[in-house]
Amino acid sequence: QKEVEQNSGPLSVPEGAIASLNCTYSDRVSQSFFWYRQYSGKSPELIMSIYSNGDKEDGRFTAQLNKASQYVSLLIRDSQPSDSATYLCAGGDTGFQKLVFGTGTRLLVSP
Amino acid sequence: EAQVTQNPRYLITVTGKKLTVTCSQNMNHEYMSWYRQDPGLGLRQIYYSMNVEVTDKGDVPEGYKVSRKEKRNFPLILESPSPNQTSLYFCASSWTGFDQPQHFGDGTRLSIL
Numbered sequence: 001q002k003e004v005e006q007n008s009g010p011l012s013v014p015e016g017a018i019a020s021l022n023c024t025y026s027d028r029v030s031q032s033f034f035w036y037r038q039y040s041g042k043s044p045e046l047i048m049s050i051y052s053n054g055d056k057e058d059g060r061f062t063a064q065l066n067k068a069s070q071y072v073s074l075l076i077r078d079s080q081p082s083d084s085a086t087y088l089c090a091g092g093d094t095g096f097q098k099l100v101f102g103t104g105t106r107l108l109v110s111p
Numbered sequence: 112e113a114q115v116t117q118n119p120r121y122l123i124t125v126t127g128k129k130l131t132v133t134c135s136q137n138m139n140h141e142y143m144s145w146y147r148q149d150p151g152l153g154l155r156q157i158y159y160s161m162n163v164e165v166t167d168k169g170d171v172p173e174g175y176k177v178s179r180k181e182k183r184n185f186p187l188i189l190e191s192p193s194p195n196q197t198s199l200y201f202c203a204s205s206w207t208g209f210d211q212p213q214h215f216g217d218g219t220r221l222s223i224l
Binding site for chain 1: 169201
């Protein structure tokens, strides 16, 4: 099992809909989860960080962490075409003291 | 403006010709790291540094060197580049470690012919 796994997509949603992005992780990844947005050819940009079980909301974005089921998700409400990008999930590997990234999910929001 | 600055942004060079990619941050961050990003493989850590004069290997360190003589600078050195090092490289920094939000530079696209 990869340490952090994401469906590569693309995930296609119409403008105004809710986009739901999911990420699962292995036993070695156990703290400090992050969602980054990356436009093509650009650098990753932090969207959300979440450290404990439950939901965390910031504007149109909600991150959800479920440690028992080992998944973390990102909900984007009222999706806009400008949200079209690749979303990277990352988690902290405390054993090897490193941040591990998933390969990303490509989101396409159509007008 | 808080930022991580990488140079050059683009470089095409030939096998065996030593090159250095510079990285500088102005946020007084202690933790800095280098990643490479390849299609289908995602971001993989090359080296990281917890503080001045403290560096350690990441997942893919072969063929790379780093140094951390000053807090703000963390150059990536390819002493004898090979075509398999053609990639998109990112420098990142955070306050104290891997478990905090990382601030990324704009990236350096390297092509080794």
